[in-house]
Amino acid sequence: MDKTCIDVKNAAKEYDGRRVVDGLSFTVCSGEVFGLLGHNGAGKTTTIEMILGLKKPDFGELELFGLEAAKHRKEIFEKVGVQFQSSSYQAAIRVGEVCEEYASLYRKPADYQSLLKQFGLEKLTKSPVMKLSGGERQRLSVVLALIGNPEVIFLDELTTGLDVAARREVWRTLKKLKKQGLTIFLTTHYMEEAEALCDRICILKKGKKVIEGTVGEILQSSPYRTLEEAYLWYMGETVEDSEKEEADNNEAIL
Numbered sequence: 150m151d152k153t154c155i156d157v158k159n160a161a162k163e164y165d166g167r168r169v170v171d172g173l174s175f176t177v178c179s180g181e182v183f184g185l186l187g188h189n190g191a192g193k194t195t196t197i198e199m200i201l202g203l204k205k206p207d208f209g210e211l212e213l214f215g216l217e218a219a220k221h222r223k224e225i226f227e228k229v230g231v232q233f234q235s236s237s238y239q240a241a242i243r244v245g246e247v248c249e250e251y252a253s254l255y256r257k258p259a260d261y262q263s264l265l266k267q268f269g270l271e272k273l274t275k276s277p278v279m280k281l282s283g284g285e286r287q288r289l290s291v292v293l294a295l296i297g298n299p300e301v302i303f304l305d306e307l308t309t310g311l312d313v314a315a316r317r318e319v320w321r322t323l324k325k326l327k328k329q330g331l332t333i334f335l336t337t338h339y340m341e342e343a344e345a346l347c348d349r350i351c352i353l354k355k356g357k358k359v360i361e362g363t364v365g366e367i368l369q370s371s372p373y374r375t376l377e378e379a380y381l382w383y384m385g386e387t388v389e390d391s392e393k394e395e396a397d398n399n400e401a402i403l
């Protein structure tokens with residue numbers, strides 16, 4: 150039977166009396182790529198933070214490898230890699246130095262030179278992190294998440310800001326890592342990315358689960374044939390609504 154890697158049971162979190170995660174339950178098996186999807190503010194990052202023990206749930210149980218992360222930080226640290234939407238670095242630190250620093254935290258770190266190569270950053274080892282482009286910095290954050298040779302990696306909007314070629318390169322690398330047995334938990338606003346990478350998807354709306362399943366299952370339970378259309382339908386919207394909203398936004402900018 151598949152081994153459970155992440156187990157979330159009836160999790161809830163409130164901020165200032167507003168419930169942002171509401172009775173959420175799902176499991177992620179080892180070796181799986183699991184995608185948590187939802188609009189801005191749906192509660193994706195909060196869910197990750199609760200799984201990692203960085204935020205305390207108001208209700209429910211969240212376990213990583215059968216452990217509550219906040220109570221087992223050491224064991225969890227060695228097995229988990231995390232890439233967040235924004236990372237801050239020491240001023241003037243160089244790419245190679247930040248990799249060295251991360252590697253020194255682990256008992257059995259990966260070879261960071263080879264990770265930098267896999268993510269197309271090998272020529273930037275001596276560059277200050279602050280001078281990297283947005284996309285390069287994004288790829289560096291994935292390298293850093295992989296330095297500890299984790300069993301599971303959390304990627305929060307990993308390809309936001311990457312150009313199409315870089316995004317596909319990152320997908321290829323993630324697929325390779327999955328083949329090697331890595332469990333990947335990701336959030337994304339790109340439906341194409343979810344389709345290309347995820348074994349299973351959970352769609353959140355205002356902190357509540359709308360549907361969970363494979364892309365095929367999610368499409369089958371909707372009247373649509375693309376994940377983007379089905380996603381909007383589950384959200385109670387249509388492609389026309391979202392195109393109109395985009396046009397209104399563009400008009401407001403002009």
Ligand SMILES: Nc1ncnc2c1ncn2[C@@H]1O[C@H](COP(=O)(O)OP(=O)(O)OP(=O)(O)O)[C@@H](O)[C@H]1O
Nearest residue numbers: 164165169187188189190191192193194195196234
């Ligand atoms: N520390 C906090 N204090 C108050 N409200 C918060 C806090 N952190 C998050 N929130 C609110 O909780 C809600 C869920 O936020 P969260 O970051 O989990 O959403 P998300 O799905 O990751 O969004 P995005 O796609 O924009 O990253 C949002 O409305 C956010 O403003």
